[in-house]
Amino acid sequence: MFRKLKLRPILSWILAIYLLVGVVLYFLQKKIIFHPEPLTADYAFKYDIPFEEMRIRINDKETLSAVLFKAPAPKGMVIYFHGNARNISKYASKARQCISRGYSVLMMDYPTYGKSTGPLTEATIYANALHMYEVARKFFPPDSIIIFGRSLGTGVAAQLATVRDCKRLVLEAPYYNIVDLAMRMAPIYPYRYMLDYKFPTDEYLPKVTAPVVIMHGTDDHTIPLASAEKLEKLLKPGDRFIPVPGADHNNLDNYPEYGKSLDLALQ
Template sequence: MEPKSKTLKYVKKIAIWAIALYFTAGIVLYFVQDKLIFHPEVLPANYQYKFDIPFQELLIPVNKKVKLSAVLFKAERPRGMVLYFHGNSSNINRYAKVAPDFTRHGYDVLMMDYREFGKSTGRLTEAAMYEDALLMYKVARTRFAPWQIVIYGKSLGTGIAAQLASVRDCKRLLLETPYYSLSDVASEAAPIYPYSLLLEFNLPTNEYLPKVSAPVTIFHGTKDETVPYASGKKLDTLLKKGDEFVTIKGGKHNNLREYPHYREKLDSLLAQ
């Protein structure tokens, strides 16, 4: 009896430590989630952008304390505008290289930095992301009609783009490497926590996509190491007639532009 008793005590002790570790790790995850999700690079207020194509820097006031930094890349003879919502790292400098993909088709490109990114100020929250995206749309509407506005989301920006397209009209919604929701991506990585309750940022693309009336095209690579292809593929079931899910075989998270299939499809969509 004594050996069994010792074994039982040992098992109980291990269970207590395991439970304590589980909750401790969960608490740590909760408080550091911003640093795990977002990797901004802050720029000084006097920083001067340098790009190879014509552009205009915009500083857009949200309120007395918050200003959004944005760059308008200019097409030679603009016939529309692309609202581009970028990924979770760095700032506009990292994503500016994609602007020519759109300007050569006659689209201006308005690209903003989220709060706490680049030269944008204010506290980053999910609600603020939606609010700021709507503000960018209003800027676009001062120049173009809804049928001339393309909303494009890359990675983190796909949830923001989908939400905006669900509440405002546009010509087309394009999503590159999207996720079903952030909690879905987190669950793929470590499925032991209730992320829908744990995460302050959820960005449920799956909830917004069915509300988008504009044509939708999704691009996702099968070797995506950041947002699993399986998470993005779940969105395929939510697409309406005429929408399209474009699979880039072998494509990773940040190299879809290197694939002819992606470039040809994007060119054909922008030429319409």
């Protein structure tokens, strides 16, 4: 009896700590997932490649900021969705990789990133991605448009490819879904019910009719290769899953296998 009485306050403290950490995780989820770097409205983008800044007025309170990087005599356009950090002022190197392979690049910032405004919700991000597709269609038909997502942007790219036609869907360092990532970090909470952001790439991928190319570093410590390997099981015949041996999340560019993967994805 005495031992049971002694255990009761210990269990109560454990439960209290569990609930407190869960509440903190719930209210901090946006800060954990997104790492935006805002820019002032008068910020001047500077790149050493031809570009055009685009500001798309969604409504009185929301503006979508994007940059069109221009290739000479492009054979098509890449709609590029970047990762969870910084803004499009930092991604010129990604645009160059596509331009060197003959594609112009259209890149947007998520709400609160760069000059983009509006609520940072999953639905808003998907809606803005659709605006990017509409811009791309003014230049090229669907069979000349490649939808490309990196890291956080892979879920956005996969969703867009389920509702609009494209030449190819390219996913660089993708995740199965955000719930799966959270479970890998602290598998003690019901994240499916806690998270406002799901980005269920696993639900979108089976609905994509276009060819799919997935590239992922084998030593990725941000999004484990195992998360992407679960997506491999959802690929259809003809799709490609390409591991980049030795590469981590942010140094894929340093590996020749990654360049070969881009050659395949952007042919």
